[in-house]
Amino acid sequence: MSNAYFIGVDVGTGSARAALVTDNGKIVKTAVQSIQTWNPQQDFYEQSSDDIWNACVTCIKKVAEGVNPDDVKGLGFDATCSLVALDKSGNPLSVSPSGNDRQNVILWLDHRASGEAAKINKLSHSVLKYVGGKISLEMETPKLLWLKTHLPKQWAKVGLFFDLPDFLTWKATSCETRSLCSLVCKWTYDGQAGWSPSYFQEIGLGDLQEDNWRKIGATVLSPGSPVGQGLSKQAAKELGLKFGTPVGTSIIDAHAGGLGLVGCRAGVNPDFSTRLSLICGTSTCHMAVANKPVFTPGVWGPYFSAMVPGMWLNEGGQSATGKLIDHVIDSHPATATIKGKIGEMHIQTYLSNLLKDLAKKANLDNVAFLTRDLHVWPDFHGNRSPIADPTLKGAVSGLTLAEDEESLALLYLATVQALAYGTRHILESLIKSGHFIESVLICGGLSKNYLFTQTQADVVNLPVVCPEEIESVLLGSAILGACAAKYFPDMTTAIKSMGGKGKVVSPNPSIMDYHNKKYKVFLAMYEHQVQYRTIMSQ
Structure with missing residues (x-):
């Protein structure tokens, strides 16, 4: 067994996780710890940085238990792109109307800053060309503007703002460096020109320039670059690891998934630029890299070296995918009865099996045909890409009075199909702008759902690759640790060495015409939703 291990840490929306990973990308052990979220009012979602760090400590100690600390060669951190506020002493500072200092993190999916995002977009500053022409209310500068506008007393107390991934490396090393990934993708930082003074002055945040931009980032490093001297004495003691163990510059969670996924070997073109990576969880991020900058309306980027060094990243996404599927299932009248009788079986597995029975009874060659008269528009939490309109709402056409499990199965299928049509919408926009995509790679919980992966393949008419090591996000953060330890000559080698193998799900050409119609x-x-709004605004 290898004596070289790397620990990858991933902080998602609802939990922190850690994995012990070998130098060939095999995950040996994992741990998970839930984290608390406050939802004090509609569109407000808050967390605690202390709670998050404590969850990380718990997970790291669990996966490192029984391992010689000398064999842990490096650590990497990824997290959601949530905003952390600290006071001038480095203690949590409330971002909440409640004033509770434990609530010092604005979660990525918080939509409180809609007015601020609209104000910024009206200014049409040149930095917005790197976010598809419109800044998202999920990005950090609208949230910063909201804090300054609505909580001015808190704003005056701020010492440091961090994107959550950078907060974690700060806790681990005591270094205030920031990741190029987070700042370029979520903070309007330019990897070549740096911060834009004119942008921050125009939107009303010019005071952040003080002390060489220290509050939001004076020193910026590429993902995987060593942070300071590695683990601080305090962090090493907390984690039970060696003082000075290398820590890699962090990355956003979806981008960590991209790192762990894009090098997967599966018999399709290995060129990174031909692959669209889907990192699926509560939401889904669609990551495409290119050797030259590609500007795609409604899609974030291009960001230079934000994920793969030397390549330009575009990032599309859907704000609710796993969360939408859960919502559709959990809100249906038949769900409680189903869960009461299926024991340990996952309800999505049960529904998929039920769909096969329904198709057989109806003499249909494929379950996809069951939703001929049932259609879903899946933007229940707004549209991230390519329309870039957070005010869009979800819609269902074809409902009846049925409340049985068959009606739930059909609605579940129509929702899975709608998410695939959303992927196609993003993919078509990327291709129209200059990307050349030959395959789709999927990681996360939905990669284990055969109905989901097959539907994605059928709808986009491309092979879908599902990695054998499904925890691509944890693998990606471990790759950062390997890079910090200089275990491989460069990150591209690390990605290929630790990327593992995958299986291919091929599209079914016999149902392409059907999906074209549904698309x-x-x-x-x-278009109808836009028309309805126009009518109601007259």
Whole structure:
């Protein structure tokens, strides 16, 4: 067994996780610890940085238990792109109307800053060309502007703002460095020109320039670069690891998934630029890299070296995917009865099996045909890409009075299909702008859902690759630790060495015409929503 291990730490929306990973990308052990979220009012979602760090400590100690600290060669951290506020002493500072200092993190999916995002977009500053022409209310500068506008007393107390991944490396090393990934993708930082003074002055945040931009980042490093001298004495003691163990510059969670996924070997073109990576969880990020900058309306980027060194990243996404599927299932009248009788079986597995029975009874060759008269527009939490309109709402066409499990199965299928049409919408926008995509790679919980992966393949008419090591996000953060330890000559080698193998899900050409028709309905549902708004605003 290898004596070289790397620890990858991933902080998602609802939990922190850690994995012990070998130098060939095999995950030996994992641990998970839930984290608390406050939802004090509609569109407000807050967390605690202390709670998050404590959860990370718990997970790291669990996966490192029984391992010689000398064999842990490096650590890497990824997290959601949530905003952390600290006071001038480095203690948690409330971002909440409640004033509770434990609530010092604005979660990525918080939508409180809609007005601020609209104000910024009206200014049409040149930095916005790198976010598809419109800044998202999920990014950090609208949230910073909200804090300054609505909580001015708190704003005056701020010492440091961090993107959550950078907060974790700060806790581990006591170094205030920031990741190029977080700042370029979520803070309007330019990897070549740095911060834009004119942008921050125009939007009303010019005071952040003080002390060489220290509050939001004076020293910026590429993902995987060593942070300071590694683990601080305090962090090493907390974690039970060696003082000075290398810590890699952090990365956003979806981008960590991209790192762990894009090098997967599966018999499709290995060129990174031909692969669209889907990192699926509560939401889904669609990551595409290119050798030259590609500007795609409604899609974030291009960001230079934000994920793969030397390549330009575009990032599309859907704000609710796993969360939407859960919502559709959990809100249906038949769910409680189903869960009461299926024991340990996952309800999505049960529904997939039920769909096969329904198709057989109806003499249909494929379950996809069951939703001919049932259609879903999936933007229940707004549209991230390519329309970039957070005010869009979800819609369902074809409902009946049925409340049985068959009606739930059909609605579940129509939702899975709608998410695939959303991927196609993003993919078409990327291709139209200059990307050349030959395969789709999927990681996260939904990669284990055969209905989801097959539907994605059928709808986009491309092979879908699912890695054998499904925890691509944890693998990606471990790759950062390997890079910090200089275990491999460069990150590209690390990605290929630790990326592992995958299996291919091939598209079914016999149902392409059907999905083309449903995709036309999908696009029409958006046009209809726009029409309804126009009518109601007259």
